[in-house]
Amino acid sequence: MKKVITLLMGLVLMLALIFAFSACSVTNTELPESSLQNTQDDLEHQTNGDVKTLVVYFSAPDNLDNSYVEIDGERLGNTQYMAYVIQENTAADIFRISPQNPYPTEHDALLEAAREEVRTNARPEIEGTIEDFDSYDVVFVGYPNWNGDMPYILYTFFESYDFSGKTIVPFNTHGGSGFSRTQETIAELTPDASMLEGKSISRNSIESAEQEIIDWLNSIGMLKKTGEGQGL
DSSP: OHHHHHHHHHHHHHHHHHHHHHHHHHHHTSOOHHHHHHHHHHHHHHHTTOSOEEEEEOOOOOSSGGGEEEETTEEEEHHHHHHHHHHHHHTOEEEEOOBSSOOOSSHHHHHHHHHHHHHHTOOOOBSSOOTTGGGOSEEEEEEEOBTTBOOHHHHHHHHHSOOTTOEEEEEEEESSOTTTTHHHHHHHHOTTSEEOOOEEEETTTGGGOHHHHHHHHHHTTOOOOSOOOOBO
């Protein structure tokens, strides 16, 4: 009789432990409400001017109509236009990545130059530097999709600055390939930085994408129309 009672008590204890473990497992899969509130608070701080923001972009339009847009009579590269909309709506500073040796503007020649960089794993030199880069908290980084990758001058950029503790926000323009794997590449190049949700826009719709860009900035907590940044 004592053995039966002992076995029953053991079975009850085992069931209690299984129930407790299952309850903990379910609870741990949910994001705590306090964490959600902290995330929202961070986004509010970003829009209230507590974060110093920089927009960095590379844009090298060729002579094809779909590589640039005309806004108010001004011709802008696709990625350049996207960078301007971001700057205007975040009050960020802005810096254009320009190669010391300019890229060709003829389409086929530009394609060949981009392919040669892939073949040689090139690191094109950048003209100028970003002053006081360490002071920026959030860095938007924009580029076109070239051959399913970033232009190799972007590798030069990421290898030239310390992104530790910064938040990176990628954006790009493309002809159908979106980001490809470039967001993962950026994460690999900047392991000590964090990343917000990026934005990729087709070259076929960039001219009418202003509101789409603004909505994205709002969704990641970066929308701020309180002034203009200073070009670098």
